[in-house]
Structures are given as C-alpha cells and as structure tokens.
Amino acid sequence: MPEVGGSKGLTVPGDPFLSTVDRVCAWLGSAPEKVDALSGAERSRVLGEVADINAAAASGDDGALYAQQYLLDRIYQLYTKIPQGQTAEGSVVVYEIARLLETATAAAQDALIEPGLIEEAPTEPREYLTWLKNTARNHRVYKHPYYHDFIRNAASHDDLRNYVMQESVVDGRFDDLLAMMQVGTAGAAKMEIAANFWDEMGNGDHAQVHTHLFNKIYEVFEISEDELSRSLTATSLLNGNLAVMLCRQRALYAEAVGFLGMTEWMAPDRFVQVVHAWERLGLPEVGITYHKLHITIDSQHAQGWFHNVVLPAAESADMRRAIARGILWRLNSSAAYLDERIPSVAA
Structure with a gap:
C-alpha cells in the first residue's frame, strides 16, 4: 500500500495517481463555488486523471485501487462527518469526480459476480x-x-x-x-x-x-x-x-x-x-x-x-x-x- 503522507497529503514522488488525489483532497476544504470556478481546461484535466485512476484500478494496479478508494472515502466524509470549517459539499465538480469513482467501483464489483448466478x-x-x-x-x-x-x-x-x-x-x-x-x-x-x-x-x-x-x-x-x-x-x-x-x-x-x-x-x-x-x-x-x-x-x-x-x-x-x-x-x-x-x- 502506498504510504500516506500525513497532514500534507498523500503525494509520493513519481506517483501521478496520488498526486491527483492530493490535489482533489485539497479542494475539499474550500467553498463549493470556489471549486466550481475552476477553468474548463483544469476541470477536464482532473476528470481525465480520475478516469485514468479508474482504468488502472480496473486493470489490477494496486496503487490505483488505493488512490481510487482513498479519494472516494475522503469525498464521502463531506456527507458523513460534521465539518470543523468550510467544505466543498455541494460542489458540482466534486460530485462529478465522485460519480466517476462510484461508477468504476460498482462496475468492478459487478465484474466479480459469477455470470448467471x-x-x-x-x-x-x-x-x-x-x-x-x-x-x-x-x-x-x-x-x-x-x-x-x-x-x-x-x-x-x-x-x-x-x-x-x-x-x-x-x-x-x-x-x-x-x-x-x-x-x-x-x-x-x-x-x-x-x-x-x-x-x-x-x-x-x-x-x-x-x-x-x-x-x-x-x-x-x-x-x-x-x-x-x-x-x-x-x-x-x-x-x-x-x-x-x-x-x-x-x-x-x-x-x-x-x-x-x-x-x-x-x-x-x-x-x-x-x-x-x-x-x-x-x-x-x-x-x-x-x-x-x-x-x-x-x-x-x-x-x-x-x-x-x-x-x-x-x-x-x-x-x-x-x-x-x-x-x-x-x-x-x-x-x-x-x-x-x-x-x-x-x-
């Protein structure tokens, strides 16, 4: 399992998956309108990187699976924990990222079910x-x-x-x-x-x-x-x-x-x-x-x-x-x- 980087995030040198996770996690403490004010290019780039994480996880990359599930867990904390400050709950961009992660996670679980069972x-x-x-x-x-x-x-x-x-x-x-x-x-x-x-x-x-x-x-x-x-x-x-x-x-x-x-x-x-x-x-x-x-x-x-x-x-x-x-x-x-x-x- 990749080592978690403490309060400064997850970034491990040379690991693009955790770099993406770190960047998105940093947004989760911002107001939703601030996150949604990202440029279209930045938004598309991050969504593409999350899709890459999902694809790698689906192919059996353990590091990608950890990044995928860690990020989804952090997003879910917006809805399952009382915040101590400002959060990105309600952000459209964060919602889009969560849906990409959820869809990929569900597809992976469905793929494990024996056909016809x-x-x-x-x-x-x-x-x-x-x-x-x-x-x-x-x-x-x-x-x-x-x-x-x-x-x-x-x-x-x-x-x-x-x-x-x-x-x-x-x-x-x-x-x-x-x-x-x-x-x-x-x-x-x-x-x-x-x-x-x-x-x-x-x-x-x-x-x-x-x-x-x-x-x-x-x-x-x-x-x-x-x-x-x-x-x-x-x-x-x-x-x-x-x-x-x-x-x-x-x-x-x-x-x-x-x-x-x-x-x-x-x-x-x-x-x-x-x-x-x-x-x-x-x-x-x-x-x-x-x-x-x-x-x-x-x-x-x-x-x-x-x-x-x-x-x-x-x-x-x-x-x-x-x-x-x-x-x-x-x-x-x-x-x-x-x-x-x-x-x-x-x-």
Missing part, C-alpha cells in the same frame, strides 16, 4: 431467502481461515490491533449507515431498521451506544484518529465505501438491504473468534464488550432483517435481483479484504 435465484420469497443463505454458505469467504485459523489461534497483540483499525470502516459507524438507509422506507422494513438502530444507540443508554463501545477498543490499543486514517488499506476503504454508497443512494436501497443484512448475518461467527483471541491474549475486558454484545444481537438482527425486510421485498423481481447483488458485493469485497490480511500475517 443472480438469474438462478428462485422467485418464491422463502425459497429465495434460502437460496441467499446457501449462496453465502457456499462462498469462499464463509468461515474464512483468517478468522477461524489466524485470529482465533495465532493473532498477536499487534495483529488484533491492526484488525480493529481495518474493521472501523463498517463496524465503527454502523449506526450512521442504518440512519442513512432508512430514509424513504415504510412499514415493517422501517420498523426493523429502527429497532436495529435503537439497539445500536444502546436503547437510550449513552454508555451502551455501540459506537461508544467500539471506541473503547481504540483506547485499549491507543489508536489515534490520525493513525487510523493512515493505516486503512485499499480493500478496507473499499468495504467502507461500498457501505456508504449503497446506504446513501435511494436507487441502491435494495443493494443496501443485501449488503448490511449479510454483514450482520456473518458477524456473530466472526466475532466469536475475535473474543477467543482477545481472551487468549489477556486484553482488558472493556475492549471486547462490543464484540460480545454483537454475537447475540447481530444473530437476532439478521433474522429480523431477513424476515421483515428481505422477505417482503422479495415479492418484486427487481428487488430480488438488487438484494442478491448487494449480498454478492459484500461477500466478494469481504473475501478480498480477508485474503489481503492472510499474506501480511504469513510474512
């Missing part, structure tokens, strides 16, 4: 739900050795520390993802998302808010916000960006249903291994409360999600296709992320 899905909702679960069970990410072999039995203090930093892109903001995706919903689906969200809010007890509990892990490992930002890999950023993309865009609501539903369904088995590793290493109990809670809670949430959100939606052919797409995006992106962890561990 989604078309095999049954049309009857309960059979469809069974098919979704079986598709996940038959995927190589299910019970991935990263969790069942490495994390459980071999991970060191530093390995677990790196693990929680990478997990922050989804686990560390699951409440916000739910809040974004519920907009426009109604009936049983809205109530299920609301119940899930309220659990994330600690059922009204600030000390039990799940993001607050997750942050306790950072305290155990003494992880600063700056280190967290610098340590995220391309595949970690990708998983976080997919979650934000699907939850923000109303046209991708059904994909979000699949993506988040599969995230919760897989979590309990994975977290059992994390708890085992935590206790094996004798780490402070305060840091593992989040994972212990979610072993039970996510199992309940997943079942409620499947029956109150997925099943009613599965009456529609378009919804069935989109939910399956979101589930496969989650399975494939998670597999890439976990595969990346294994070589770094073996080294």
Whole structure:
C-alpha cells in the first residue's frame, strides 16, 4: 500500500495517481463555488486523471485501487462527518469526480459476480431467502481461515490491533449507515431498521451506544484518529465505501438491504473468534464488550432483517435481483479484504 503522507497529503514522488488525489483532497476544504470556478481546461484535466485512476484500478494496479478508494472515502466524509470549517459539499465538480469513482467501483464489483448466478435465484420469497443463505454458505469467504485459523489461534497483540483499525470502516459507524438507509422506507422494513438502530444507540443508554463501545477498543490499543486514517488499506476503504454508497443512494436501497443484512448475518461467527483471541491474549475486558454484545444481537438482527425486510421485498423481481447483488458485493469485497490480511500475517 502506498504510504500516506500525513497532514500534507498523500503525494509520493513519481506517483501521478496520488498526486491527483492530493490535489482533489485539497479542494475539499474550500467553498463549493470556489471549486466550481475552476477553468474548463483544469476541470477536464482532473476528470481525465480520475478516469485514468479508474482504468488502472480496473486493470489490477494496486496503487490505483488505493488512490481510487482513498479519494472516494475522503469525498464521502463531506456527507458523513460534521465539518470543523468550510467544505466543498455541494460542489458540482466534486460530485462529478465522485460519480466517476462510484461508477468504476460498482462496475468492478459487478465484474466479480459469477455470470448467471443472480438469474438462478428462485422467485418464491422463502425459497429465495434460502437460496441467499446457501449462496453465502457456499462462498469462499464463509468461515474464512483468517478468522477461524489466524485470529482465533495465532493473532498477536499487534495483529488484533491492526484488525480493529481495518474493521472501523463498517463496524465503527454502523449506526450512521442504518440512519442513512432508512430514509424513504415504510412499514415493517422501517420498523426493523429502527429497532436495529435503537439497539445500536444502546436503547437510550449513552454508555451502551455501540459506537461508544467500539471506541473503547481504540483506547485499549491507543489508536489515534490520525493513525487510523493512515493505516486503512485499499480493500478496507473499499468495504467502507461500498457501505456508504449503497446506504446513501435511494436507487441502491435494495443493494443496501443485501449488503448490511449479510454483514450482520456473518458477524456473530466472526466475532466469536475475535473474543477467543482477545481472551487468549489477556486484553482488558472493556475492549471486547462490543464484540460480545454483537454475537447475540447481530444473530437476532439478521433474522429480523431477513424476515421483515428481505422477505417482503422479495415479492418484486427487481428487488430480488438488487438484494442478491448487494449480498454478492459484500461477500466478494469481504473475501478480498480477508485474503489481503492472510499474506501480511504469513510474512
């Protein structure tokens, strides 16, 4: 992974991708009208450079993939964080850049889906739900050795520390993802998302808010916000960006249903291994409360999600296709992320 250049940006000598990212990131702290006042030539040049990043990422260039996902993450922060000053939120140019990045990211995920797989899905909702679960069970990410072999039995203090930093892109903001995706919903689906969200809010007890509990892990490992930002890999950023993309865009609501539903369904088995590793290493109990809670809670949430959100939606052919797409995006992106962890561990 290219080294992040701290507060001055990402620029690495001789790396044109990160030079482009650095330049665009510098705009994100400017007023939208200032960014949109760029000359037509400058605008076209930057859009062309972003297209080049996307093309290189699609061809397998790891540096380009990191640049692509890092830039998309920074743009998404305009919409997911309360700013401390002026930002470019609302800029037409920034929107154009984001759409180029999102379109390329979605195309890359679609290319990973086995041709014809989604078309095999049954049309009857309960059979469809069974098919979704079986598709996940038959995927190589299910019970991935990263969790069942490495994390459980071999991970060191530093390995677990790196693990929680990478997990922050989804686990560390699951409440916000739910809040974004519920907009426009109604009936049983809205109530299920609301119940899930309220659990994330600690059922009204600030000390039990799940993001607050997750942050306790950072305290155990003494992880600063700056280190967290610098340590995220391309595949970690990708998983976080997919979650934000699907939850923000109303046209991708059904994909979000699949993506988040599969995230919760897989979590309990994975977290059992994390708890085992935590206790094996004798780490402070305060840091593992989040994972212990979610072993039970996510199992309940997943079942409620499947029956109150997925099943009613599965009456529609378009919804069935989109939910399956979101589930496969989650399975494939998670597999890439976990595969990346294994070589770094073996080294």
